[in-house]
Amino acid sequence: MKKITFLIAALAVSATHSYAQLKITKIKDNDKDHYIANVIGYPITGIYNYVNKTEPLTILNSDGTGMMQNEDLVKENIVWGIECSQSGVPIFKEGFNSASYSLWYRVTGSAKSKADDGNNWIVQSFSIHYNKRKMFIAGERVKEYIED
Secondary structure, eight states, rough: HHHHHHHHHHHHHHHHHHHHTSOOEEEEEEEEEEEHHHEESSOOEEEEEEEEEEEEEEOOOOOEEEEEETTTTTTTEEEEEEEEESSSOOOEOOOSSSSEEEEEEESSSSHHHHHOOOOOOOEEEEEEEEETTTEEEEETTEOOOOOO
């Protein structure tokens, strides 16, 4: 009986831990609710930059924070996520050899971001091109990836 109780407890802890790894955040844009997550089954975190250029760049961290550098090379801290369903399933459009997602982010830590109500979210396209093994933000900033 103790073994069964232990097994059930271990499964419950394991399931809770697995579910806890996927953080789903509810955001609001133009009075419409959206849900974002930082995990989509591909290694989306890392550094994105223009082809053959070191700046401007975008950094996406696994905890949903990051940095967006604008054309004028001003660096701004961001929080980000890929749009998903309320249950955490990524929303995307499948292409022939690609998939398109919506990358939502907002600037944090600046005077402008402190003045707004925290709902000033910006959406950009995020695409994965399987044959090229590349990911793009807004079709400009790129990161190569290795599939596990």
